[in-house]
Amino acid sequence: MKSEKDKISLWIKKNALPLSLSLIIIGGYFVYQSNEYSVSSRTISSVFNGKITESIIYQLNKTKPFLDIFANVCLTLGIALFISAFFIRYIEEDERKQLEEKLSKFQEDTAKDAILSVFKTIIDMNFFSIIQKDLLNAKSIRKNANWQYDISEIEDSGTVKLLLKRTVSYEFHNISQSQVEESIRFRSNNNEHCKTDIISAKVRHPSGNEENIELIDDKDADGNGDGKKFIYLHKNICIDPEKSIEVVLVFTQLFSHGYIYETHSSRHPIINLMITVNIPKNYNFELFHTFSSKARLKIDEPDKRVYVVNGAIFKGQGVEFTCYNKHKGISKN
Known part of the structure; x- marks a missing residue:
């Protein structure tokens, strides 16, 4: 059963616009019809310094005063109904958006519960707990990662060394x-x-602004007292709801033995990854991965390799790779 308030709101929403327009038109018509005046005059006598003077005052009088009152009533009701209809539609739109947000949240929660139920039946609980923590219950996600390795030869003190420039x-x-x-x-x-x-x-x-991260040199950063010099950076960035940022890190590694053996793994889950490798001539490059998804070799040229991973990459998964001269192989000498 609809309440009287709901019935009135529904009636106003359905009929307010045509009724308000009708009242405004009728009111305007009667304003025009009531716009008739009669002219009356009266004589006022006054005495000043013993002399009598007379003044004639003319006055306009409405000939249809009740018609004028009726016209104003129609105009007032018409405008009031129009404004009421506008506010009712505005309030309903706001309530509709709130309802849609609640339904969307309910659908997300329902879908998540369904996924949880299915995963629990087919996946080992220890592995499932990792998926639940890193993906299903995550408040953030890292996507479209790029790992670029630019490898080149340089000569240092008469020795050929390899320089690896990483752009992450x-x-x-x-x-x-x-x-x-x-x-x-x-x-x-x-x-x-x-x-x-x-x-x-x-x-x-997202605005296009770039924020540099300060680099810090520190000795004995691990507290072992061995005096080793560490290079590190650390910055916390706050991101607003449904917003994103892009992080770019560039660093070089100079290898003194003429070959490269390195590893690269993700500290967090990632969706989609591209690995681009540029290598000098006469060098071999070999890459091995531990990804759950397949790493597709998109470009395979003597001086360039591009690997593409579509899908999820879990925390700790990554690659190990080697680069060495075809004629010398891997040797510390």
């Missing part, structure tokens, strides 16, 4: 309805195998 980028998307924080960290130390230098680190915002 990814998109960080906040998929929740609350603000989240992305912690950007990188640390590397110089050792007898290679020397690391950070070229740049920045954050690109």
Whole structure:
């Protein structure tokens, strides 16, 4: 059963516009019809300094006063009905949006519950708990990562060494309805195998603005007292709901033994990855991966390789790769 309030609201919504227009038209018509006046006059006498003076005052009088009142009533009711209909439609639109948001949230929760039920029946619980934590309950996601390796020869003190320039980028998307924080960290130390230098680190915002991340040199950063020099950066970025940023990190590694053996793994789950490798002539490049999804070799040229991974990459999954001279192989001498 609809309440009287609902019935009135429904009636106003259906009939207010034509009725208000009708009343406004009728009111305008009667305003025009009542716009007739009669002229009356009267004589006013006054005495000033013993002299009598007379003044004639003319006055306009409406000939149809009740018709004028009726016209004003029609105009007032018509405008009031029009405004009422506007506010009712505005309120209903706002309520409709709120209902759609609630239905969307309900559908998401229902879909998530269905996925949880299916996964629990076909996947080992230990593995399922990882998926649930990293993907299903995640408030953010990293997408469209690019790992670019540019390898070149350089001569240092009469010795040919290999320089690996890494450009790592990814998109960080906040998929929740609350603000989240992305912690950007990188640390590397110089050792007898290679020397690391950070070229740049920045954050690109949707507005197009770029925010540089400060680089820090620190000795004995791990507290072991061995005096080793570490290079690291650390910055926390707050991302608003349903917004995203792009993180770009560029650093180089100089390998002193004439070959490269390195690993690269993700600290967080990623959706979609492209690996681009540029290598000098007369060098072999070999890559092995631990991804759950297939790494497709999109471009296979003597000086360029491009690998594409479509789908999810879980925390800890990554690659190991080697690069060495075809004629010398891998040797520390």
